Amino acid sequence: MSPDSPAVLAEGLTKRFASFTAVDHLDLRIEKGEVVGFIGPNGAGKSTTIRMLCGLLRPSEGRASVAGFDVGRQPEEVREHIGYMSQKFSLYGDLTVRENLRFFAGIYRVPHHDLGERMRFAISMAGLEGREDVLVRTLAGGWKQRLALGCAILHRPPILFLDEPTSGVEPEARRRFWDLIHELAAGGVAILVSTHYMEEAEYCNRIALIDGGRLVAMGTPSELRQRSLGGDLFEVDCVPLGAALKALGSAQGVVEAAIFGDKLHIVLGQGGLSAEELPRFLAEREIRVGSVRPATPSLEDVFVRLVSTTRETRAAS
Amino acid sequence: MMAEVNEIAVRVHGLSKSFGSVRAVRDIDLAVAQGEIFGLVGPDGAGKTTIMRMLAAVLRPDAGEILVDGVDVVAEAERAKLHLSYMPQRFGLYEDLTIAENIFFYGALFGVPRGERIARSQELLEAAGLLPFRRRLAGQLSGGMKQKLGLICALIHTPRVLLLDEPTTGVDPVSRRDFWAILYNLREGGVTIVLSTAYMDEAERCSRLALLHGGEIRHCDTPQHLKAAMPGALLAIASAHPRDVREAVSGKPGVLGALLMGDRVHVRVDDAERRIPELRAAIADQGIADAVITPAEPGIEDVFVALLGEEKPHEP
DSSP, X not given: OOTTSOSEEEEEEEEEETTEEEEEEEEEEEOXXXXXXXXXXXXSSHHHHHHHHTTSSOOSEEEEEETTEETTTOHHHHHHTEEEEESSOOOOTXXXXXXXXXXXXXXXXXXXXXXXXXXXXXXXXXXXXXXXXXXXXXXXXXXXXXXXXXXXXTTOOSEEEEESTTTTSOHHHHHHHHHHHHHHHHTTOEEEEEESOHHHXXXXXXEEEEETTEEEEEEOHHHHHHHHSSSEEEEEEEEOHXXXXXXXXXXXXXXXXXXXXXXXXXXXXSSSOOTXXXXXXXXXXXXXXXXXXXXXXXXXXXXXXXHHHHHHHHHHO | OOOOOOOEEEEEEEEEXXXXXXXXXXXXXXXXXXXXXXXXXXXXXXSHHHHHHXXXXXXXXXXXXXXXXXXXXXXXXXXXXXXXXXXXXXXXOOTTSBHHHHHXXXXXXXXXXXXXXXXXXXXHHHHHTOGGGXXXXXXXXXXXXXXXXXXXXXXXXXXXXXXXXXXXXXXXXXXXXXXXXXXXXXXXXXXXXXXXXXXXXXXXXXXXXXXXXXXXXXXXXXXXXXXXXXXXXXXXXXXXXXXXXXXXXXXXXTEEEEEEOSSEEEEEESOHHHHHHHHHHHXXXXXXXOOEEEEOOOOHHHHHHHHHOOOOSBOO
C-alpha cells in the first residue's frame, strides 16, 4: 500500500443476488487512522458490503481495494491485511486467556519469533496482566470484549472491521474499549464499525449512512446533526401528549413530531409555526404546556429523518 | 409534567434470586404506578432478565413479594398471568404460520373468545401497521416486524401490565421508533409497561428508570432527575483534533473524566463556570486553535458511568 493511498476505497461497488440489489453503486473512502461508522437499518446492505470488503464475496459490479489489494482479484491478500471482530466474540470459553491468544495467533500465522511480544501487547491492552491463565468464560463482558479485540489485531492488520462491537457491555467498559480503538487509529489503523446503535456511532470520526444498498449521507457526527434535520429541534413538555402529537403532526411548518419519554420532540422548519407561537397554538387546542426549549438532535433523530426522506424521494420518483 | 398520581400497578418488596453461588437479584424494592413506562437499565448480567421472569410468574423468587395489578404473583401465578403479559427476548413465534395465524393461536392460548379475538387482532394489526402483511409467514418478516408481531400476540388478551425484556435488541432505529409509538399509545390507554434495556439512549424514553448493577437497584428516578443528580457538569469540546484536546485537558484540576468521541471530547468537570476558562487556556497552550467549548446535556450513559463506575474483571 503506497503511503498516501486510502486504506479502503470503493467505487460503484454493487452486489446483486438474482433480481435483488443488496448493494447499489456504493462509493466509500476511508483514510489511514480514521474511524468510520457504517450505519443503516437491518437489510440496508451493511453486511454484504463488509463481506465484499473482506474478500469473502465477489462484487457484481464496481470495484474496491483494501490495503491496496483488489477485493475481487486478490481476496487472499485482502484477508491477510484485515482484522475482524463481531458482537459475538469468537472466543473459546473453555480455554484460558493465553490459550485463546495462542490459538488465534496460529490462525493468523503470526511468526513464531513475534509471538511473545504480540501476546504481551494484547494482554496489556486488554488489562489482563496476571489473569493469563484464567478461563475466558469467567471473565466479565468488557474484559472478554477487549480480549477479542486483542485477538483480532495479533497479526497487526492495517484495517479493522468491527461489527456492533459493544452491544450489551458496561458503559464504562464501552468507554475503555473505544479508547483502545482510538489508540489503534492514532497508530494509523483504519477502522470500519458497522452498527445500528447510535451510541456507537458517536465515537466515529465520520459516519456513512446507508439504506437500500445506497449511501444516503456521509459526514462527521456534528455535520450530520446540523444539516440533516430540515429545521430546529425543540423539546415540548405538555399534557396530554397524544392530542399534542396529533395537533402538531398536521400543523404548518412542523417537519417532524414524535413522543420522547414524557415529552414531545418536534422539528420546526421555515415559514410555519415558530417556537414562540407554540404555547398559544397548543393552549388553543386545550393542551397544557409546561415548557418549550431547544434541544440537541441525537444521531437517532438524524438517522430516522434521513432514512424517511430518502425513502419518500425514492417512492416518488 | 407528570400525569396525576395513579395507583400502583407493580409493587416489589425484598426480591432476591440466586443461581448456585451467583446472587443474580439482591433484595430489590420497586413501585411502578399505573400508566408508567418503567425501564430496568443495565448491562448484560445486571439481573434484568431474572427480574422480568420473576415479575412474569415464570421464575420463583428465593425471597420477596411481587404484586401485579393487586395480585400476588408468587402465591397466585396462574391468576396473575391473566393480568399481565410477558414478551421474552426471544418470543415464540411460529415461523411457518402467518401473522394472522400466530395472533389467533395466542388468542386461543389466553382464552380470548373467538369474536373478540378477530376484532382485537384487527385493531392491533392496524395500529402496528401490519394489516397489509397479515397473510405473510412469520418466518419471512424483518426483525422489526417480528418484534411488532410479538407485541401484538402479547397484547391479544388486553393485559393491564406489559413486561418486555429487551424488546428492541437487534431492531434498527426506524423500526424502534415505530415500536415506541405503539408503546406510548398503549400507555395512553392505561396499560403499565415495564421494560428492560441495555441501551442507554433508549432508557431516556422511559418515564422512570432503575439503574441496575450486579443484581441491585443502585438508583431509581426520572431520566431528568438522574441527570440532575450526576456529580459535576458535562462540557463538549469540538475540534478537528479531539485526541490532542483530550491530552491537553486530562488530569487538569477539576476534570473528573475526559471521553474521546468522533469529532469532540466530552469532559466532566466539578464546576463548569470555573473550569471553562482554565480548560480553554490549557488547550490554547497546546497550540490547538479550533476548539469550541459548550455545555452539553449528559446522557443516561454519562450518569451511569459517573454514579456506578467500572465493573470487576471477574463475575462476582
